Amino acid sequence: MSSFSGSLQSMTTGLDTKNYAQYSLSLNEDKVDFNSLIGQTLEIRFLGKISCVSCQKKIKKTYNSGYCYPCFFSLARNDMCIVKPELCHFHRGTCREPEWGEKNCFIDHIIYLSNTSGLKVGITRSYRKIQRWIDQGASQGLAILKVKKRLDAGKVEVVLKEHMNDKTNWRKMLKGKPERQDLESKKKEVLKNLEGLKLDFEVLDEKPYDIYFPHTTVLDKVSSLSLDKTPEIKSKLIGIKAQYLIFSDGVFNVRKFSGYHVKIAV
Ligand SMILES: [Zn+2]
Numbered sequence: 001m002s003s004f005s006g007s008l009q010s011m012t013t014g015l016d017t018k019n020y021a022q023y024s025l026s027l028n029e030d031k032v033d034f035n036s037l038i039g040q041t042l043e044i045r046f047l048g049k050i051s052c053v054s055c056q057k058k059i060k061k062t063y064n065s066g067y068c069y070p071c072f073f074s075l076a077r078n079d080m081c082i083v084k085p086e087l088c089h090f091h092r093g094t095c096r097e098p099e100w101g102e103k104n105c106f107i108d109h110i111i112y113l114s115n116t117s118g119l120k121v122g123i124t125r126s127y128r129k130i131q132r133w134i135d136q137g138a139s140q141g142l143a144i145l146k147v148k149k150r151l152d153a154g155k156v157e158v159v160l161k162e163h164m165n166d167k168t169n170w171r172k173m174l175k176g177k178p179e180r181q182d183l184e185s186k187k188k189e190v191l192k193n194l195e196g197l198k199l200d201f202e203v204l205d206e207k208p209y210d211i212y213f214p215h216t217t218v219l220d221k222v223s224s225l226s227l228d229k230t231p232e233i234k235s236k237l238i239g240i241k242a243q244y245l246i247f248s249d250g251v252f253n254v255r256k257f258s259g260y261h262v263k264i265a266v
Contacts, residue, residue, distance in 0.1 A: 085154025215239030
């Protein structure tokens, strides 16, 4: 039996050569490969301490998955314009962290189609697209447009959201694989909605990705496990999808418990 302890943070993700999502979790000095733990019984014990993922201050509860209230309120990454980029207010000189904004918002972004619980549209920084798709549990993804800044991505998304979903039904996403979508033909339909509009974008000519998750069991019902309610989770790991560890007793959203200090025993 081995054990690891530290403060939880989102799992690091990547794709192997066969497009299988790979997951690892860093706890202190240890980097634990979670794909290899599927089929084993894990014990996740909350050690009663929570610290802010940004300033490390000890806190009682987290805001926006892992932040203390002052960091939730002062960091640009926690501002409303991150969720709704069309509300970017950098030009008014009111960005919470202009330097962070320049590095993260004034860079190439893509608008993509993905298939999570169904077809959806979304945006992300270009270099993060695969990570983004894995993090949302997308079985398929296709980058369709490129823009030069986050605000432009937001403006395009506002138009596209009138015609298609931009949310994931996480319970449905976790239940199993969604019905396959022809993303290339959906792209053609999507582009029609942008004809004649004055928006800054470049149409991409990329191939769609298929992404496979280490999650073969179809779940009948999805119940969530919480360290607030159950400080000791002990269950068999049967799969991983998005940022969820799928146990035989329920699903555990790793990202949601960012900042919680835990001991994980295998
Ligand atoms: Zn903080």
